[in-house]
Each structure stands twice: as C-alpha cells, then as structure tokens.
Amino acid sequence: MSMIDHLTIRRPDDWHLHLRDGVMLEGIVSPSFQHIGRAIIMPNLVPPVVRGDDARAYRDRILKAMEKAGLETSSAHRQLLMTIYLTETTDPDDVEAAAAEGLVHAVKLYPAGATTNSDSGVSRIDTVIPVLERMADVALPLCVHGEVTDPEVDIFDREAVFIDRVLDPVRRRVDGLRVVMEHVTTDDAVAYVSAASSGLGATITPHHLMINRNHLLVGGIKPHYYCLPIVKRERHRLALRKAATSGDPRFFLGTDSAPHADHTKEAPCGCAGVFNAPNTLSCLAQVFEEEQALDKLEAFASLHGPAFYRLPPNDEVITLTKQHEPVRYPEKVDTEAGPVTVFDPGTPLYWNVT
Numbered sequence: 001m002s003m004i005d006h007l008t009i010r011r012p013d014d015w016h017l018h019l020r021d022g023v024m025l026e027g028i029v030s031p032s033f034q035h036i037g038r039a040i041i042m043p044n045l046v047p048p049v050v051r052g053d054d055a056r057a058y059r060d061r062i063l064k065a066m067e068k069a070g071l072e073t074s075s076a077h078r079q080l081l082m083t084i085y086l087t088e089t090t091d092p093d094d095v096e097a098a099a100a101e102g103l104v105h106a107v108k109l110y111p112a113g114a115t116t117n118s119d120s121g122v123s124r125i126d127t128v129i130p131v132l133e134r135m136a137d138v139a140l141p142l143c144v145h146g147e148v149t150d151p152e153v154d155i156f157d158r159e160a161v162f163i164d165r166v167l168d169p170v171r172r173r174v175d176g177l178r179v180v181m182e183h184v185t186t187d188d189a190v191a192y193v194s195a196a197s198s199g200l201g202a203t204i205t206p207h208h209l210m211i212n213r214n215h216l217l218v219g220g221i222k223p224h225y226y227c228l229p230i231v232k233r234e235r236h237r238l239a240l241r242k243a244a245t246s247g248d249p250r251f252f253l254g255t256d257s258a259p260h261a262d263h264t265k266e267a268p269c270g271c272a273g274v275f276n277a278p279n280t281l282s283c284l285a286q287v288f289e290e291e292q293a294l295d296k297l298e299a300f301a302s303l304h305g306p307a308f309y310r311l312p313p314n315d316e317v318i319t320l321t322k323q324h325e326p327v328r329y330p331e332k333v334d335t336e337a338g339p340v341t342v343f344d345p346g347t348p349l350y351w352n353v354t
C-alpha cells in the first residue's frame with residue numbers, strides 16, 4: 001500500500017487536444033488549459049486546417065479566446081503546437097514552410113470518413129507519399145488516426161487492421177518518417193509500438209485507461225463514453241494501463257479531449273468524443289496509483305511527449321494531492337453552443353491538482 005499523498009511533477013503537456021472554434025472554443029478554452037502546458041491542437045474543424053495560413057489564423061483565434069477568458073498567453077508553457085490536416089492535395093512546400101516557421105509541429109492523417117469531420121481526409125495513401133517524404137526530410141512528425149474505414153472491417157478491429165494495411169507499409173516505404181499513433185486502444189497497437197526500433201510513439205487517453213466496452217454498453221448505452229477509436233474489451237484496457245505506466249518512452253499523454261454539445265451526443269446518431277480536460281490529471285493519478293506506478297506519472301504526462309517532439313520539458317511544476325473526500329469537478333461545462341458533459345469515469349477520484 002502506497003502512503004504517498006503528494007506528488008510534484010513537471011507541468012504536463014497534452015499531445016492531442018481538440019479546441020474547436022467559435023463559441024465552443026470560447027466556452028471550453030479555460031477548462032482545457034487548467035493544468036496542462038503545451039498542446040498539440042487538432043485540425044479537424046469545418047472546414048479543416050489544411051494550409052499553414054489556416055493554422056496561423058486558427059492559432060490567432062485560439063489566442064484571442066484565451067485572452068478573452070483571462071488566460072495568460074505570453075508564457076512559453078502555454079505554447080499552441082498547431083497541426084495541418086493532411087489531404088490528397090497537401091503541398092509539401094507549404095507544410096515545410098509552416099514547420100520551419102515554428103508554427104506547425106505535426107501533420108494529422110485522418111483516413112477519409114474515419115471520425116468527426118474527416119471527410120477531407122486521405123482515401124488513397126499513395127497520393128500523400130511526397131508530403132510524407134518531405135516530412136521525413138525535415139523531421140516533422142505524422143500523427144495518425146489509426147483506423148481503417150473499410151465497411152467490411154468490424155469497428156472493434158479497425159485499429160489492428162490499420163496497422164497491417166496502412167501504418168506498417170507506410171513506415172517501411174517512407175524511411176525516417178516519425179509517426180505518432182494517436183489514442184491507441186488495443187494490445188495490438190501496444191505490441192506494434194513497443195516493437196518499433198525508433199521513430200514511432202503513441203498517445204494514450206485517460207478514458208481508454210479507465211473504461212472498456214462494457215462500461216459503454218452494459219445497462220444502457222452511454223453516449224458520453226462513445227469515442228473513436230471505440231473503447232475495446234478489458235484485455236485491451238489492461239494492456240494500455242501497462243504501457244502507460246511502464247516507463248517506456250514511446251507512450252505519452254494525449255487526452256483527445258473532444259467536446260461536443262450534449263444534444264449532439266445524446267441523439268439517435270450521436271457524435272464521437274469524450275470531454276475529459278477538466279479531470280485528466282485526477283484520472284491519471286488514480287490509474288497510476290492503482291497500478292502502483294505513481295513514480296512513472298511524470299514520465300508519461302510530462303517527459304516522454306516533449307522528448308518525442310524534440311522539445312524541452314516544462315520547467316514549471318504542479319503538485320497533485322490525494323484528498324480524503326472525492327474531488328469535485330463540474331458535471332457539465334456551459335458554452336454558448338450548449339452544455340458539454342465532462343467525462344465521468346464512474347468512480348470517485350481522490351487526486352487533485354493543488
């Protein structure tokens with residue numbers, strides 16, 4: 001039994017965050033940046049962020065929303081690490097220029113139709129090889145949503161099939177390409193990433209560490225547990241917990257915090273996405289304590305991500321404290337786009353950032 005009730009770690013970063021746009025952005029920007037430092041900002045807006053100019057304009061809208069919300073934007077730890085949405089017409093020169101400027105830190109591959117706002121994504125991987133080759137030349141990472149969209153493939157198998165059909169062939173074809181397999185959900189992905197020699201990392205979300213498909217489906221369907229890649233069976237959740245707490249530098253935090261207004265999730269065709277930003281660190285500390293690996297939390301949340309992205313870790317620290325009473329976090333965050341339900345892991349949380 002661990003007796004630790006305080007833990008001071010370098011400030012974590014989020015290597016996969018959805019901030020949205022417009023009134024939703026204004027409503028969720030504060031809870032999204034409560035504790036984390038830097039964040040890789042996902043580009044799946046409508047229309048998507050497809051060029052360097054789009055990324056710059058989006059970054060400026062986020063900064064404006066942060067200022068309006070009273071968040072400090074000047075300090076280095078609040079850096080917005082922008083991404084470009086890969087399409088079949090992405091221009092390698094544009095990507096290289098946006099990276100050279102220090103604006104864009106990754107390019108995101110969405111297989112067309114795989115998830116929320118992925119219609120402009122890639123159907124024929126051959127068409128993007130020149131962009132990927134340029135990215136390898138300038139060491140710009142590719143973040144992948146690792147699911148095939150083949151209607152014949154069962155939704156629970158789409159990640160494993162993606163590794164065989166797309167990810168592994170692309171990595172073999174484009175020498176030196178640095179890849180982050182985003183929000184891994186299976187022991188297949190954990191095994192593939194663990195076996196890679198270099199240039200491959202993976203993010204893991206708090207919710208995939210805490211819930212399995214029974215939580216989603218048994219006793220009634222829970223729309224706020226529906227996300228993509230979908231939560232899998234228990235065996236996979238256990239593999240993710242092992243990877244996250246192992247100290248292996250290839251695994252790091254990407255929350256995939258993905259707010260949708262409640263009426264769009266509690267619907268006959270509900271949106272995919274879990275809004276976990278307000279309690280990410282409470283969830284993570286709980287998981288790491290349960291796995292008797294609190295000493296590995298800083299590595300997962302604050303060190304492995306910067307190392308992969310070749311950035312220094314944050315100098316600032318945060319302190320987590322274990323309370324006697326359950327942590328109180330809002331059930332919903334109100335936005336002008338409607339209320340957004342916060343991830344409820346279904347179990348009380350005791351660790352809080354103090």
Ligand code: DOR
Pocket residue numbers: 018044115116145226227228229258259272273274
């Ligand atoms: O559940 C998800 N929500 N998965 C994704 O890949 C996209 C995200 C979103 O943007 O809502």
Ligand code: ZN
Pocket residue numbers: 016018042256258
């Ligand atoms: Zn995402």
